Amino acid sequence: MGTDSGVRFEEVPRPRGEEVLSRPAIEFLVLLHRHFESRRAELVAQRGGFRRIIAEGGRPTFPRETEEIRTAKWSVPPPPPDLVDRRVEITGPVDRKMIINALNSGARVFMADFEDAHSPTWSATVRGQVNVADAVRRRISYTSLDGKEYRLNDHVATLMVRPRGWHLSERNFEVDGRPISASLFDFGLFLFHNAAELRRRGSGPYLYLPKLEHYREARLWNDVFDATEHALDLPGGTIRATALIETLPAAFQMDEILWELRTHSVGLNCGRWDYLFSFIKQFEDVPTARFPDRSRLTMSTPFLTAYSHLLIRTCHRRGAHAMGGMAAQIPIKEDPEANARAIALVAADKEREVAAGHDGTWVAHPGLVPVAMEIFDRHMPTPNQIGRPDPAPAPGPEQLLEVPVGPITADGVQKNARAALRYVESWLRGIGCVPIDHLMEDAATAEIARSQLWQWVHHDARLDDGRPVDLLLVRKAFSDERDRFLQEPEGSSRAPSLDRAGAILDEAVASPRLIGFITERAYRELEEPREEGAV
Secondary structure: OOOOOOEEEOOOOOOHHHHHOOOHHOOOOOOOOHHHHHHHHHHHHOOOHHHHHHHHOOOOOOOOHHHHHHHHHOOOOOOHHHHHHEEEEEEEEHHHHHHHHOOOOOOOOOEOOOOOOOOOOHHHHHHHHHHHHHHOOOOOEEOOOOOOOEEEEOOOEEEEEEOOOOOEEEEEEEEEEEEEHHHHHHHHHHHHHHHHHHHHHOOOEEEEOOOOOOOHHHHHHHHHEEEEEEEOOOOOOOEEEEEEEEOOHHHHOOHHHHHHHHHHHHEEEEEEEHHHHHHHHHHOOOOOOOOOHHHHOOOOOOHHHHHHHHHHHHHHHOEEEEEEEEEEEEOOOOOHHHHHHHHHHHHHHHHHHHHHHHOOOEOOOOHHHHHHHHHHHHOOOOOOOOOOOOOOOOOOOOHHHOOOOOOHHHHHHHHHHHHHHHHHHHHHHOOEEEEOOOOEOOHHHHHHHHHHHHHHHOOOOOOOOOOOOOOOHHHHHHEEEEEEOOOOOOOOHHHHHHHHHHHHHHHHHHOOOOOHHHHHHHHHHHOOOOOOOOO
């Protein structure tokens, strides 16, 4: 269907999709697209300079043209009252039940995720906006097929929203013959429908910004924020955003990203899994770069420790929150001993984060909120640690670019094949947040798993037993996982999506170049999810 303003979009999902895609909302999206699309496309096309420096044998460093920003004394505005204390944040998809459970979890903040935890089918994306709007107005409820009802508690977490990254498009909504930016689509609908209501309720439109690779991309977001505040008659600085530092190029521009967001800045976050994926991408052309098994890449790995330290130091110099990374574990009810081991891993990770100086952390499951909360309450009696001094010297390029070393094992190959295959299979069916081996996995899992497999194959890696990690070995790992999957209760019914996932991943691993994002490749093969429960 279409309108008289050069817009074409797929049939509005029902029920209630017409509330989201109202004529005024569509006109606002058109305004954003026509004003910012050419800049967005140009910035995405310019990505790759950091990788080319490494490929040519150079050593990237902090941008010379912004040295004055890094050395000058300046700070971002103080956070709004409901973001002063962010000690535990929970993340999750925009499914109706998930939103309710996350808001009720006891966390300080809930990040509703249209990005890595979201499979962007048209119906799920539009209904996600309905769900967010209902949550803002505290009218959200859900009834499952077995009759269980879900409603909000009196006290809920502060809401933040993560739109999709600048590199993605929303193919189901075109303006002047071109798909709209997925970032502008997600952001525009959230702001148009909820900014005024959030302000009326004493909060505001708060965002997480993913996948930035350059400070100019943060500048574009800032200009979008300014234009939106003007168009929607919002006071300047109403929109507040935390930028995820989850690409290696962005780690060299933390000051600049905070500076470009100016009055809208409210912190940075360590997006550790996507950061690993980005590191592999940037070293794509260096055959000696071979990561060890994913399980060995903990935050105590030197290059990750340096990245975390630099983020904390940078944020606190500028009066901004330095948010820690994700605890992806989920409770293991059927095995108390395994559950105790998992909780111990989470506790150790959160102890490390709060001791390092982080102002808060992420969890993926409500069951982990009390664990993380107790640790931050015990070690951080103040609302945050922004004022905590850091006498240690700042990490430099050598520390940030130190390639990790360690063994590559057959078990590591198999686990990567398992995680990537199971996640992409679910993603193709419209499920973007998937429990795999007692971890709540999202798109970052598939990216790091398949990029490691690509790196090992194309950089002539060998297992610790001497065998080469070649395409034959990886294909056997995928085949073994496919066979295991088909033996499970619902395996046979998922054979079509399993086979499509296998073909996509085989293409990605066999490709002579590392494919940019697996979700871009898989996007055209998405299925519409089956509706479950009542709105």
